[in-house]
Amino acid sequence: MTKKGRWLQGILFLAAFVAGSQSAIAQLIQKPIAFPTNSKYSASGRTLDANDTIQLPFWDDFSSYTGQPSSEWWVSSNDVWVNATLGLHPPTLGVATFDGLNSNGIPHNPTSNFVGPADSLTSKAIDLSVIPANLRSTVYLSFFWQIKGLGEIPNTEDSLRLQFLSRDSVWVTKWVLKGGEENLKEDFTQQFVPILQPEFYHEGFRFRFQSFNKQTGPFDHWHLDYIYLNQNRSPSNNTYFDRALSAAPLSPLKGIYALPLSQFQSAADMLSGTSSFEFFNLDALLQPVEYNIQIVEASTGQLISSVDKNQVVDPIPQGLERRTITSSPVDTEAIKAFLQDKDSVVLNMDLFLKTGDKYLISRVDPLTADTTYFENINYRNNDTTSISLSFSDYTAWDDGTAEYAAGINQSRGQLAYKVVALAQDTLTAIDIHFPRIAPFADGQPLDIIAWKTLTNINPTLLALQRVSVEFREELDQFVRYKFEIPVAVSDTFYIGYRQYTDNFVGVGLDKNNNTGDRIYFNVGNGWVQNDRTDGSLMIRPVFENVPFRSVTGLDENPIEELTIYPNPSEGIVHFSEKPEAVFISDVSGKAIPVQLSDTQRPWSIDLTHLPKGLYFVQYIFQNRNSTFKLILTN
Structure with missing residues (x-):
C-alpha cells in the first residue's frame, strides 16, 4: 500500500455518537488514506545519492512536488507524506505531514498501546564544519508548524521533536512540540532554533523531525512547511521576499471537474463561473502582485482562453497578508468552440503569479549593489499551479485526488450521491474509487444503484447491479461498474451502493471541493442528508449517447x-x-x-x-x- 492509502485509516466520526446505543454509532465515517512514496520532483533537477553531503543554505517549502520528500534535501523520510491539502492556511502550497503509519500504510507498531516513535523526516548530511566560529551564533533552523490541520489532533502526551546529530552520531533533542488544545491554531506558527554547540559543527551534521504518538494508526497529525537553515540569521529577521500560492484554485465550471462533452455543449452558458485561490505575502512590506489564469489543452499547451491576464491584485497586499482572490468568469463559449467535434479532451487551468520573486539572495555587494543568488533555491517555485478539467463521458465534482474515504459500516446500509444531468442523457455505468484500507473489503458484494428519488417509502430505482468491491493498486484509480441496461436520465437523480457487511466500506473523498450536501446515507432508519462532513465523494456517473444496444x-x-x-x-x-x-x-x-x-x-x-x-x-x-x-x- 502506498502512503496515500494510509490516510484512509484515521477516523473522524461525522454523525452524532450516543454512548451505549449501537444504532447511534456514527453512521457516516471519514477515514484518512495512504499516499505515494515516490517523489515526482527534484528542486534542482539533480539526482543526488543519499550519502551526498550538501552545503548551506538548506530550504524546502514542499510546493513543487507531492508524495515522498525530495531526495534533493532528505533521506530516510518515506513515512512522511508531502501534500497540498491537509494543512490549514500554510505559508505555501505544500506541507509535510506526519502520522502513525509507515510508508506502506501499516502501523509502526500495531500491537502497542503506548506512545512511541512514528514518522520521521531526516535531512541529508550538511557540512557545518566550514562555518567560521564567529558566525556560528547566527546559524538558525526555522520552520512553520501546525498540529491537526484537517487530520486528528495529537494528545497532550504526544510530541513532535527536532533533533540534531552530533559529531559522535548521537541524536540530541533541541525542540519539542506537545499535542493538545493548547497548541491547536488555525494558522501555521514559525519557529526558530539556533545551532550553538560545537558538537554539531561537523561534516556530517543532520537534523530530523520525529513524531512520538500512537503507533497503531493515523491518529495524530503534524504538519511542517518552509524549512530553512542558514547562517547570518536571527529570529527577528523572520520574513522572506517571497509571495506564494498557499491554496490551489477551484474549478471555474461551477465546481465541476469533469463533464460529458454532450452535456457541456448543451449547457455551456450555464457553467460560466469563477475560480478562487489563496496566496500569502511572506514579506514584512507591501508587495505588488499580478496573476495570470489561462485555459490550455493539456496535451499540446494550445491556448484556448485567457481568464485573467496580468491582473493586478488591488489593493496591494500588506506585509504578511493572506488573501483569497476570485478570478474573472471563464469563457465557456470559447471552450465550447474548441471542443466542437472532439471525442475526449483534457484541459488545464494554469495559474501563475507575477511577483518579482527570484532566487534566495546570497550576497549584496555594499559598494556596487551587485547581487548574487543561491540558484538551487528558487522562490518562484511556489508561484505556479494547475488543475485539470476533463471532457469525455463522465461527471465529477472531485478533482481526482482522495485525501480521505467516506462510507458506512452497517450491513444493508446505503450511500448515495446526488447528480444533476445538464441535458437528457443515458446512464450506462458508475465509476467508484475504493481506496485500499483496513479492514480490507476486497470481493465484498455490493449493489450499485441509481435512484430517481430517495423517498423513505418506495424510493424510485432506475437500475441495480450486483457487483463486488474492487481495488486498484494505482493511486486514485477508479473501477467502472456497468449496468446491464442503460437508463435514460435527466435533471436530478442519485447514484451509490448498498453494502452487505458491517465492516467499513469507503469511497474516496476529495476534501478540496465541498459538495457534502450531495451525500446521503441510509442505515435502516431512512435517508439522511449529510450535514457534518465536507468534501466530494469519488463516485461518478458515466454516460453514453448511443442507442440501447446492450439490451x-x-x-x-x-x-x-x-x-x-x-x-x-x-x-x-x-x-x-x-x-x-x-x-x-x-x-x-x-x-x-x-x-x-x-x-x-x-x-x-x-x-x-x-x-x-x-x-x-x-x-x-x-x-x-x-x-x-x-x-x-x-
Missing part, C-alpha cells in the same frame, strides 16, 4: 431456481420465488416504478396500466442479477 441478446429467464410467467403477458407477471428487487424499463431506457406484491406465493407485479410492447425486467435473486425481455399484449 439485446438477453436470456429469457437465466436463473433456473426462479420461474417467471407468463411471457407474453396481459399485464400480471408472476414469480415462483420472491426476488430481492425488481426493475422495469421500456425500450427507451425510461424506468417504470413497480411494486412487488409480498403477501403470498406466487409473488407478482401488476403492469396492466402499461401499453403493449417490449419491456425489460431486471431482478435480483439469491445475490444474482438477471435481465429478460417481457412482451405485454394487453
Whole structure:
C-alpha cells in the first residue's frame, strides 16, 4: 500500500455518537488514506545519492512536488507524506505531514498501546564544519508548524521533536512540540532554533523531525512547511521576499471537474463561473502582485482562453497578508468552440503569479549593489499551479485526488450521491474509487444503484447491479461498474451502493471541493442528508449517447431456481420465488416504478396500466442479477 492509502485509516466520526446505543454509532465515517512514496520532483533537477553531503543554505517549502520528500534535501523520510491539502492556511502550497503509519500504510507498531516513535523526516548530511566560529551564533533552523490541520489532533502526551546529530552520531533533542488544545491554531506558527554547540559543527551534521504518538494508526497529525537553515540569521529577521500560492484554485465550471462533452455543449452558458485561490505575502512590506489564469489543452499547451491576464491584485497586499482572490468568469463559449467535434479532451487551468520573486539572495555587494543568488533555491517555485478539467463521458465534482474515504459500516446500509444531468442523457455505468484500507473489503458484494428519488417509502430505482468491491493498486484509480441496461436520465437523480457487511466500506473523498450536501446515507432508519462532513465523494456517473444496444441478446429467464410467467403477458407477471428487487424499463431506457406484491406465493407485479410492447425486467435473486425481455399484449 502506498502512503496515500494510509490516510484512509484515521477516523473522524461525522454523525452524532450516543454512548451505549449501537444504532447511534456514527453512521457516516471519514477515514484518512495512504499516499505515494515516490517523489515526482527534484528542486534542482539533480539526482543526488543519499550519502551526498550538501552545503548551506538548506530550504524546502514542499510546493513543487507531492508524495515522498525530495531526495534533493532528505533521506530516510518515506513515512512522511508531502501534500497540498491537509494543512490549514500554510505559508505555501505544500506541507509535510506526519502520522502513525509507515510508508506502506501499516502501523509502526500495531500491537502497542503506548506512545512511541512514528514518522520521521531526516535531512541529508550538511557540512557545518566550514562555518567560521564567529558566525556560528547566527546559524538558525526555522520552520512553520501546525498540529491537526484537517487530520486528528495529537494528545497532550504526544510530541513532535527536532533533533540534531552530533559529531559522535548521537541524536540530541533541541525542540519539542506537545499535542493538545493548547497548541491547536488555525494558522501555521514559525519557529526558530539556533545551532550553538560545537558538537554539531561537523561534516556530517543532520537534523530530523520525529513524531512520538500512537503507533497503531493515523491518529495524530503534524504538519511542517518552509524549512530553512542558514547562517547570518536571527529570529527577528523572520520574513522572506517571497509571495506564494498557499491554496490551489477551484474549478471555474461551477465546481465541476469533469463533464460529458454532450452535456457541456448543451449547457455551456450555464457553467460560466469563477475560480478562487489563496496566496500569502511572506514579506514584512507591501508587495505588488499580478496573476495570470489561462485555459490550455493539456496535451499540446494550445491556448484556448485567457481568464485573467496580468491582473493586478488591488489593493496591494500588506506585509504578511493572506488573501483569497476570485478570478474573472471563464469563457465557456470559447471552450465550447474548441471542443466542437472532439471525442475526449483534457484541459488545464494554469495559474501563475507575477511577483518579482527570484532566487534566495546570497550576497549584496555594499559598494556596487551587485547581487548574487543561491540558484538551487528558487522562490518562484511556489508561484505556479494547475488543475485539470476533463471532457469525455463522465461527471465529477472531485478533482481526482482522495485525501480521505467516506462510507458506512452497517450491513444493508446505503450511500448515495446526488447528480444533476445538464441535458437528457443515458446512464450506462458508475465509476467508484475504493481506496485500499483496513479492514480490507476486497470481493465484498455490493449493489450499485441509481435512484430517481430517495423517498423513505418506495424510493424510485432506475437500475441495480450486483457487483463486488474492487481495488486498484494505482493511486486514485477508479473501477467502472456497468449496468446491464442503460437508463435514460435527466435533471436530478442519485447514484451509490448498498453494502452487505458491517465492516467499513469507503469511497474516496476529495476534501478540496465541498459538495457534502450531495451525500446521503441510509442505515435502516431512512435517508439522511449529510450535514457534518465536507468534501466530494469519488463516485461518478458515466454516460453514453448511443442507442440501447446492450439490451439485446438477453436470456429469457437465466436463473433456473426462479420461474417467471407468463411471457407474453396481459399485464400480471408472476414469480415462483420472491426476488430481492425488481426493475422495469421500456425500450427507451425510461424506468417504470413497480411494486412487488409480498403477501403470498406466487409473488407478482401488476403492469396492466402499461401499453403493449417490449419491456425489460431486471431482478435480483439469491445475490444474482438477471435481465429478460417481457412482451405485454394487453
